[in-house]
Amino acid sequence: MGKENSEEFYGRLREELQKSTTWPSNYLYKFIIPTDPVRIEQIGSIFNNTGAVIESKKSRNGKYTSLSITVHLENPDQVIEKYREVGKVKGVISL
Template identity: 30%
Template sequence: METDKFKNLRYRLMETETWPLEYMFKFITPNHEGKVEQIKAILPDNGQFSFKHTSSLKHVAITCVATMKNADEIIEITERVDRIDGVLIL
């Protein structure tokens, strides 16, 4: 179910994009408690992943570029990742 938190994202996706499209997911997460693995499990298997650690290794920036069929897919993935404590959605 769509939350108000991502209503603006859904609106922008529906207004500006044609489907399917290459979408870039970007998150920053603490580098502990298996959070990187939790996020990877939610993101599309066919995505191209890149990871960048902060100099202190306390956080990891995760980027995943994947072909998405529609805005609902993007919103669903973003909402699921948002439930993981400490994750910043970019």
């Protein structure tokens, strides 16, 4: 995703979150990544000390891991901040 497209995406996401959610609120992130302990740890460290509940499940062939992360956040900007941080981890697909 190019910088302009990502800014447009995050702007729309912020608007939708403001309309659809009462803040503070729990937010569920879903990511798929190649199964790699280093990448899983990188994502886990992004949510350290946030009280996040992280569930992981490997694909049938073990090649990919899905991560479901539920965390209590104060506002849409915090949601977007975490997406930006996770987006720096190589190979992550955000759902």
